Amino acid sequence: MTQSPATLPETPDLYGAYPRLDERRIANLSQCGERRPVPPGEILYREGEPVGEFIVILRGKVAMVEGYRSGEERTIAVHGPGRFLGELGLLTGQAGFLTALVREPGEILAVGADQVRTLVAGDPEFGDLILRAYLTRRILLIGMDAGFRIIGSRYSPDARRLREFAARNRLPHRWIDLEEDEEAEALLRQLGISPQETPVVIWHGDQVLRNPTVATLAKAIGLPVPRPGDGVCDLIVVGAGPAGLAASVYGASEGLTTVVLDAVAAGGQASTSSRIDNYLGFPSGISGAELAERAVLQAAKFGARLTVPAEASGLEAGDGHYSVLVEGGPAVRGHAVLIATGARYRKLDVPDLEKYEGCGVYYAATPFELRMCRQAPVVIVGGGNSAGQAALYLARNASSVRMLVRGDGLGESMSRYLTDAIGRTPGIEIMFHTEVRELLGDGSLRAVRAQDNQTGQSIEIETNAMFVFIGADPHTGWLAGAVALDDRGFVVTGEGRSSHWESLSLETGRPGVFAVGDVRSGSVKRVASAVGEGAMAVRQLHERFTMTGNRQGGR
Secondary structure, eight states: OOOOGGGOOOOOOOTTSSOBOOHHHHHHHHTTSEEEEEOTTOEEEOTTSBOOEEEEEEEEEEEEEESTTTTOOEEEEEEOTTBBOOOTHHHHTOBOSSEEEEEEEEEEEEEEHHHHHHHHHHOHHHHHHHHHHHHHHHHHHHHTTOSEEEEEOTTOHHHHHHHHHHHHTTOOEEEEETTTOTHHHHHHHHHTOOGGGOOEEEETTTEEEESOOHHHHHHHTTOOOOOTTOOEEEEEEEOOSHHHHHHHHHHHHTTOOEEEEOSSOTTGGGGGOSOBOSSTTOTTOBOHHHHHHHHHHHHHHTTOEEESSOOEEEEEEETTEEEEEETTSOOEEEEEEEEOOOEEEOOOOOTTHHHHBTTTEESOOOHHHHHHTTTSEEEEEOOSHHHHHHHHHHTTTOSEEEEEOSSSOSTTTSOHHHHHHHHHSTTEEEETTEEEEEEEEESEEEEEEEEETTTOOEEEEEOSOEEEOSOEEEOOGGGTTTSOBOTTSOBOOSOOBOSSOBOOTTBOSSTTEEEOGGGBTTOOOSHHHHHHHHHHHHHHHHHHHHHHOOOOTTO
8 A cells, every 4th residue: 555645754774875964064065056845746857867966855755766657666765854865877977767756845955966076076074975875875776676677588698798787887777587587578578579589678667778789778878988079188098997997097187188998897807806805995895896986986076088888999009199999989099098908707618608608607796696696506616816705795695605726725816814704604615626527507507517636526516606716818809919918918018119219117019008907917916006007107108298298188
């Protein structure tokens, strides 16, 4: 039975997601905002549209609704006086995932989104309050299966592509599996879509995208896309992992016009880490996703422009600048390029691996995978830090976690704090000298067959989720012939020289082209060192510009 508006209760403040602003803060915001009365039934902003205002409720109540008037309406939260609306999209420019509907008449304070971004950047206390609330709201939305819906088959490579993009970009969505979800076929019939036309994405109730590219999906939900005719910028950062984001923050904060490109999502491999406990300044740890979100907002504060998805396909020089070619989009031109494309996960050499990717074999442990592992056995392949972090994270939901490690110990590949934590966590078993030989199942994973590489003994382990963390290879295929690579494919720096110039320590054999982080030959594969190299590269870039006088882009 639906409650009348007069008795509508507020949603309790969960994990700091719904704090109240005090009178002092509201008074300060009033100086740059507008107070206005709101009648019941007024829509303050709609799902699927950009949110242009930061709204504080002064009197009355506002409900955050998903699927408003779609026949599947769901109230996510109800807010009263002192609370503010919105979530992460208000700061990043994405479209909203919910509709804000006035349930009880009252008054609101509306401040322009651009003005609030400035306030968040300039007031640490206010900024931390807003950012923490918005990050938590995004996590709650993901956990509630809010947002757009992806309908498809677990066996479809296109469906896996869309699901991976949504997961890596931390976009609220619901996955509807044609093989398991009883409502899937009925929903398709209702929309006039045949199973052969899947996967489809349903966005804000009625917009249907049939097997969209990730670029089409990104555009629909408001992620920025490459723009032609932007002129020549000062710095192009290719790759938005920790190294690339650090360079973006430092470059933009020092006045360089900075464009950042990433093929999949901000945060790189680090964004798939459930928790980073040894990163300076975060004694209680921080997830890779939260670190990435904070860095993206910080870079945007200084004017860096991040574009996702934008996959670099080549690097060319000419007319006093460089051009980074972008798959399916316009080239981006800049006076300097910073290569931070990192590395991509390695795959196990076992038969039929691709058949199970996305439906039993995974390369990241995020909230999406955590939900799939509820009270089920999990297998993790690998003995490094990523494997250790995943084991601790997945142990929260899984009935058991087995780590299959090829060697005879963890000391050489895993940090001591992780090995100690694993030793204290019940339900995690480590099997040394063990390698996966075969995947068993019929379309979806049922078990893995592993072998002791010393005794030759085989064992069958029941699981429908195997996570692979066995290292990564440099993502440098797009650089073929453009810069020097070592025998393993990593970018060589600090060795270029001619009669006119000599490369700096992070500079390639091309003046003004730098490489940092995991993609660079000889780098230390840690988040902290990647961030440090990103900052150092900007300092060296200033040295190069001083020598060439070649900083005119975007001016």
